[in-house]
Amino acid sequence: MLSMMTSIIHRVTGMGLALGMLFLVWWLSAASMSDSYFALVQGFFYGWFGRLMLFGFTWALMHHALGGLRYFTWDTGHGFALNKVEWMVRANWIGSIVLTLAIWGIAYGVRS
Amino acid sequence: MSMRTELGKVRGMGAAHEGTGHFWQQRLTGVFNLLLTVFFVAYVACHLGADRAAIVASFKNPLIAFGFAAIMLNSLWHMRLGLQVVIEDYVHGPATKLITIILNNVYAFGLMGLGLLAILKMFLGA
Numbered sequence: 001m002l003s004m005m006t007s008i009i010h011r012v013t014g015m016g017l018a019l020g021m022l023f024l025v026w027w028l029s030a031a032s033m034s035d036s037y038f039a040l041v042q043g044f045f046y047g048w049f050g051r052l053m054l055f056g057f058t059w060a061l062m063h064h065a066l067g068g069l070r071y072f073t074w075d076t077g078h079g080f081a082l083n084k085v086e087w088m089v090r091a092n093w094i095g096s097i098v099l100t101l102a103i104w105g106i107a108y109g110v111r112s
Numbered sequence: 113m114s115m116r117t118e119l120g121k122v123r124g125m126g127a128a129h130e131g132t133g134h135f136w137q138q139r140l141t142g143v144f145n146l147l148l149t150v151f152f153v154a155y156v157a158c159h160l161g162a163d164r165a166a167i168v169a170s171f172k173n174p175l176i177a178f179g180f181a182a183i184m185l186n187s188l189w190h191m192r193l194g195l196q197v198v199i200e201d202y203v204h205g206p207a208t209k210l211i212t213i214i215l216n217n218v219y220a221f222g223l224m225g226l227g228l229l230a231i232l233k234m235f236l237g238a
Contacts, residue, residue, distance in 0.1 A: 014194045018219075021191060025227040028180070031167045032230035038164040065149055068142045075139065103153060111160050 003089045010067040013060040020057040058103055063096035134193055141190035148186060151179045171234035184227040192220035 030041035044050045070088045073079040079088055119132070159170060171177050195216045203209045 011194075011198055014191075015198065018191050018195055021188060021223055024183075025223045025230070028227055028230040031164055031171075032233040035164050038167075061149060065146055068146070072139070072142070103157075106157055107160055110157055 002093075003085050006067065006089045006092060010064060010071075013064040013067070016060045017057065017064060020060070023053070023057075055100070055104065059096055059100040062099040062103075063092065066092045066095045066099075134196070138190065138193045138197075141186050141193070144182070144186045145190055148179065148183050152183060155179070168234045171231060174235075177231055177235040180231045181228060184224050184231065188220050188224045188227070192216060195220075 027041055027045070030038045045054060070079070070092055073088065079085065155170075155176065159167060162170075171180070196213060199209065199212045199216060203212050
């Protein structure tokens, strides 16, 4: 059950990250253009909505990256036993949440 | 009983007639994305709260510029392949499928062009 949902989540996070790339290119373009435009884009990312969005993208990236590792394991022909699948899927969720919180914890630590 | 090899049978097959190349490229770009993700997260952590002058200055560093250029090429290629799989699975009309695959290419290569242009601009001047 959880493994089927996680497979779909891999697609959903992938599609979310595709949208995230638009925001990354937006930020890069703004940085290459002018102080005022960059300030506007930074203002968006530092606002509550921007932060929430970036938090979501961080989690999506971590979940998608760890999910990718799971697919690499399966590609080698390993990890198909049901208990292994269950273990990897759980590690995928817990790992993505831990990494996301760690990244944001470090980010706020660096900032203060 | 066919005399063709297993690889010969799948070459040029698949919903977009790309055979196994798509699968392989998805894996290859995926591995590089893991490294680029570490680079990207480290870059963001090191530049939180930086003003535009500091960001532009950071892109004068060839390693930073190269890292971001690699993200544009590798990650967006991975994105293009991934979205294509989603399209192949959920969009079925021949015309709508063709249109969405074209739009997918426009999106991926559009972002790639804009991103590389911004990186190059900051690397050279800004």
